[in-house]
Each structure stands twice: as C-alpha cells, then as structure tokens.
Amino acid sequence: MSWQKLDDLSNSLEAFEHALSILGADEATNMPAGGGEKRAEAMSALAAQHHELATAPAIAEWIETAENADLADDQRIGLAEFKRRYVNATCLPSDFVRRQTTATMQSEQLWRTLRPSGDWAQFAPALEKVVALAREEAGLRSDVTGLAPYDALMEQFDPGNRVAELNPVFSALKSFLKEFLPEALAAQNERLAKRPLKDFNGPYSIEKQRALGLSAMQGIGFDFNHGRLDVSHHPFCGGVPTDVRMTTRYRTDEFLTALMGVLHETGHALYEQGLPRENAHWPHNKARGMGAHESQSLFVEMQMARSPEFWQWALPLVHEHMGADAIAGWDVEDVLARVNYVERGLIRVDADEITYPLHVILRFELEQELISGALKVSDIPEAWNAKMTEYLGLETLKDPANGPMQDVHWPAGLFGYFPSYTLGAMMAAQQWAAMEKAIPDVGSQISRGDFEAINGWRRDNIWSQGSRWTTPELLTRATGEPLNPDYFTTHLKKRYLG
Structure with a gap:
C-alpha cells in the first residue's frame, strides 16, 4: 500500500533528521x-543518505496513488504537506545543487575572512556568483511550483507567504516606524532625565547566571526531561522535540543579555516540546516554519518577558540566584528601562524592538531587487546606505563591515529568510492580543508566575497544529484574522509611549 510505504519512509527520514540534529547541536556545544573533520564526514554522509531517501523518484508514484485512496482527514492533510515538501526538494537538479553548494561555501568562507576589514571590492565577485545562482534557483522553483520567483524562495522558510500580501504590510509598518522612532526616543529621553539608567554591579558569575536561567526556564514551562541548556558561541535552539538542545552565552559584566537569550530560546523550545507526539514522524506534525517559530520565541521574549508583570515575578528570582546585592537598588522600572532601551544602530542582531523591523525591511526590499535583477551586486553598498540613511538616519557607505557585510545570510545563499524575523514579531503581537481576550487576567497570572493558561492557549492554537496549515492560515485560525500590523504598532505605542 502506498500510504504504508510513505509512512515507513517518514519514519526513516525522521531517524536521519534526529541523528543530524543531535550531532549538529553537539558539534556547537561539546x-x-x-x-x-570526522564529524563533518559523518554528517555529510548522513545528509546525503537522507536526501537520497527523500527525493527517490518512486515517491511521486506513491503520493499519486495515496491521493486516490480512501484516507482519513488527518492522513490527507499529512499527505498534502508531504507532497509539498517532496516537490520543493526535487525541483533542483543535482548539478545545480553541486554548483550552488560550492559557490556558497566559497562565498561564506571568504566573507568570514573579509568581514572584519569590510573589503567589499574583494568580496563582491564571490557574492555575484551566489546571487546569480539564487536567481537561477528562484526560476527553477518557480517553474515547478507555479509561484513567482521570490515567492518560491520564501516558500522554503514560510509556506504560504507571498510578496503581494507582505509588501503592503511591510510598507505600512515602515511608514509607522519611521515616524514613531523619534517619538519613542524623545519619550525615553524624558524618562531617563527623571530616572537615569542604573549601573550593573558585576562581575556576575556564570554559575549563578546559569542557575537563574534554569529557574526561569522551569518557571515558564520548559520540560527538562526532554531538553537541556548548554553554552555556544551563538545562542540557538536545536535537537528534536523529545530532546531539545538549547544554548546561550554569558558575559560577566552584566547578566540580562544571557537571560533574555535564554528566554528567547525557551520560546522556540516550548514550541518544539508542544508539537504533536502522535505520528510525529509525519511532516504535518512538525513546526510550521521560520516565521511561526520566531513568533513563539518573540511571544516569550518580547511580549511577555519585557513586561512589568513578568519582572514582578522574575526580579525575586534574580535576587534568589544572583544575590540581593547583584542589582542593589534596582526595581522593576529599572530593569524595564534596560531591557526596553531604544537606540539607532547599524547592527541588526543588536537592534531593539522598534528599530529591528527596519533592518529587516531594508534587506527584504533589496533581496527582491537582487532576485529580479533590478539591483546589481556592485550597487548594493550604495542602495544599502540610501535605505539605512532614510530609515535610521545612519550612514554605512564607508563601512561595509557594519553594512551589507554584517550578515551571513546572503553569502550563504539564504534569500527569502529575512522576512520571517519581522513576520514573527507581528505574529507574536497578534497572538498576544488574541490570548488576552481569551485570558483577561493574564497579567496577574504572569506576575505570580503562573504560565499554565498561557502555554495552554499556545498549545491549542499553535503548537498542536504543527504544519497542518500554511503560515497565514495558522495565524488566521489562531487569532481570527489575517496578519494585521496594527497589533504590533499598538503594542509598541503602549510599551514605549505608555
């Protein structure tokens, strides 16, 4: 029976994915x-076998036969997602994949060497090859899926998102943020004139910071029977739903960066741990995509963990694990002033909640032009500088290292990825608004450290849904309406002008 063959194949694919995920997490931590060298060889061999299994020609026949069989609703949903992934996995010829892999590896290695000096002239030729191949990939995917070229790239990260729907949303958000940022900065300056930022009273031991992070994770619902916290150069959440591997990194001069990183990654981890366990090997029971995943991490980090109610609960944890004199004289308002501090900056990963979307929109707009051919690689520094000047009032023309060379995404050939970051922030705000209607006393629950109802709402509306729906459908079903940037802008006004 074709369905049974697909079920057996899903089990085999999940086994490879499990091994690769744990090996990858271990590589970055222990x-x-x-x-x-040997780890790379092992993972390459496993990845090759996984790809061979996942793209076997016989699968197309199994899918077609199964589509004509008498299936239950859940099976039909699983089959549709299996087919979507199969089509996207098989639409690139092997020769193209080899050429693209070589070009992106060479580009990324060169980027790591040249980024410190910001030598754009030497880096540009390698990036030109990557962009040319990205355009070719977009065309190949477009021919098979029927999607517009850039939509076909976004489909790899957030199924269902389309430029035609996102452009108006991002345009409205950009217009709002450009006007709102000066207002927020003025309001912040007013507050700081009356109540200056408190200084940290370090050094803060890594052991105490780790204990604080573990306590916060446990408090908001992380299951340590199915996951753990480690240290890595860059925080991430990996592993598999039954064995989630989370990391953070520590500084000894302050502790908030590590703690907020832990909370962000815990948001990702809770999503993974909350995915359906029954038939977990089928793709429709896995996480939906990058935007949905980011919405879960930002739900925790931005919507919840930067609120006064959260710190009414968390500040005593700081005193318990870090010592009463760790931030002597600080109260909730002092912590909020730190974690919600706003400033214009060149670097996306260091940006605050208000300016971060402008960094993403800049890249989203340039990516579309690169894929369409309207923008040449040689003209990126000028185009980047023009948008950075317009959106944030900062110049980068003489500083490519902190301009178009700051991210690894383009050197690595990841086009269509950036929109997910800001989509996640908007989705998180919209989910939070819907949850508040369902749980009117959510603020008081948070302030006393009760996260059961909050996690229950997310489990019912997001986690348990896996990949049964496209990203837009998932949001609409959870909140009752399509993506609406007004929820995000209302949230910003309340928090920063409040």
Whole structure:
C-alpha cells in the first residue's frame, strides 16, 4: 500500500533528521576541536543518505496513488504537506545543487575572512556568483511550483507567504516606524532625565547566571526531561522535540543579555516540546516554519518577558540566584528601562524592538531587487546606505563591515529568510492580543508566575497544529484574522509611549 510505504519512509527520514540534529547541536556545544573533520564526514554522509531517501523518484508514484485512496482527514492533510515538501526538494537538479553548494561555501568562507576589514571590492565577485545562482534557483522553483520567483524562495522558510500580501504590510509598518522612532526616543529621553539608567554591579558569575536561567526556564514551562541548556558561541535552539538542545552565552559584566537569550530560546523550545507526539514522524506534525517559530520565541521574549508583570515575578528570582546585592537598588522600572532601551544602530542582531523591523525591511526590499535583477551586486553598498540613511538616519557607505557585510545570510545563499524575523514579531503581537481576550487576567497570572493558561492557549492554537496549515492560515485560525500590523504598532505605542 502506498500510504504504508510513505509512512515507513517518514519514519526513516525522521531517524536521519534526529541523528543530524543531535550531532549538529553537539558539534556547537561539546565536541572537542579535533573532532571536527570526522564529524563533518559523518554528517555529510548522513545528509546525503537522507536526501537520497527523500527525493527517490518512486515517491511521486506513491503520493499519486495515496491521493486516490480512501484516507482519513488527518492522513490527507499529512499527505498534502508531504507532497509539498517532496516537490520543493526535487525541483533542483543535482548539478545545480553541486554548483550552488560550492559557490556558497566559497562565498561564506571568504566573507568570514573579509568581514572584519569590510573589503567589499574583494568580496563582491564571490557574492555575484551566489546571487546569480539564487536567481537561477528562484526560476527553477518557480517553474515547478507555479509561484513567482521570490515567492518560491520564501516558500522554503514560510509556506504560504507571498510578496503581494507582505509588501503592503511591510510598507505600512515602515511608514509607522519611521515616524514613531523619534517619538519613542524623545519619550525615553524624558524618562531617563527623571530616572537615569542604573549601573550593573558585576562581575556576575556564570554559575549563578546559569542557575537563574534554569529557574526561569522551569518557571515558564520548559520540560527538562526532554531538553537541556548548554553554552555556544551563538545562542540557538536545536535537537528534536523529545530532546531539545538549547544554548546561550554569558558575559560577566552584566547578566540580562544571557537571560533574555535564554528566554528567547525557551520560546522556540516550548514550541518544539508542544508539537504533536502522535505520528510525529509525519511532516504535518512538525513546526510550521521560520516565521511561526520566531513568533513563539518573540511571544516569550518580547511580549511577555519585557513586561512589568513578568519582572514582578522574575526580579525575586534574580535576587534568589544572583544575590540581593547583584542589582542593589534596582526595581522593576529599572530593569524595564534596560531591557526596553531604544537606540539607532547599524547592527541588526543588536537592534531593539522598534528599530529591528527596519533592518529587516531594508534587506527584504533589496533581496527582491537582487532576485529580479533590478539591483546589481556592485550597487548594493550604495542602495544599502540610501535605505539605512532614510530609515535610521545612519550612514554605512564607508563601512561595509557594519553594512551589507554584517550578515551571513546572503553569502550563504539564504534569500527569502529575512522576512520571517519581522513576520514573527507581528505574529507574536497578534497572538498576544488574541490570548488576552481569551485570558483577561493574564497579567496577574504572569506576575505570580503562573504560565499554565498561557502555554495552554499556545498549545491549542499553535503548537498542536504543527504544519497542518500554511503560515497565514495558522495565524488566521489562531487569532481570527489575517496578519494585521496594527497589533504590533499598538503594542509598541503602549510599551514605549505608555
């Protein structure tokens, strides 16, 4: 029976994915430096076998036969998602994949070497090859899926999102943020004139910071029977739903960066741990995509963990694990002034909640022009500088390292990824508004450390839904309406002008 063959295949694919995920997480956390070469060989061999299994020609026939069989509703939904992934996995010829892999590896390695000096002239030729191949990929995917070229790239990260729907949303958000940022900065300056930022009273031991992070994770619902916290150069959440691997990084001069990183990654982890366990090997029971995943991390980090109610609960945890004198004289308002501090900056990953979307929109707009051919790689620094000047009042023309060379995404050939970051922020705000209607006393629940109802709402509306729906459908079903940027802008006004 074709359905049984697909079920067996899904089990085999999940086994490879499990092994690759755990090996990858271990590589970033515990693997000794000398293990790198053999680890790369092992993971490459497993990835090749996984790809061979996932793209076997016989699968197309199994799918077609199963589509004509008498299936239950859940099976039909699973089959549709399996087919979507199969089509997207098989639409690129092997020769193209080899050429693209070589070009992106060379580009990324060169980027790592040249980024510190910001040598755009030497880097540009390698990026030109990557962009040319990205255009070719977009065309190949478009031919098979029937999607517009850039939509076909976004489909790899957020199924269902389309430029035609996102452009108006991002345009409205951009217009709002350009006007709102000066207002927020003025309001912040007014507050700081009356109540200056408190200084940290470090150093803060890593052991105490870790204890604080573990306590916060446990408090908001992380299941340590199915996950753990480690240290890595860059925080991430990996592993598999039954064995989630989370990381953070620590500084000893302050502790909020590590703690907020832990909370962000815990948002990702709760999503993974909350996915359906029954038939977990089928793709419709896995996480939906990057935007949905980011919405869960930002739901925790931005919507919840930067609120006064959260810190009414969390500040005693700081005193318990870090010591009463760790931030002597600080109260909730002092912590909020730190975690919600706004400033214009060149670097996306360091940006605050207000300016971050402008960094993403800049890249989203340039990506569309690069894929369409309207923008040449040689003209990126000028185009980047023009938008950075317009959106944030900062110049980068003489500083490519902190301009178009700051991210690894383009050197690595990841086009269509950036929109997910800001989509996640908007989705989180919209989910929060819907949840507040369902749980009117959510603020008081948070202030006493009760996260059961909040996690229950997310489990019912997001986590348990896996990949049964496209990203837009998932949001609409959870909140009752399509993506609406007004929820995000209302949230910003309340928090920063409040």
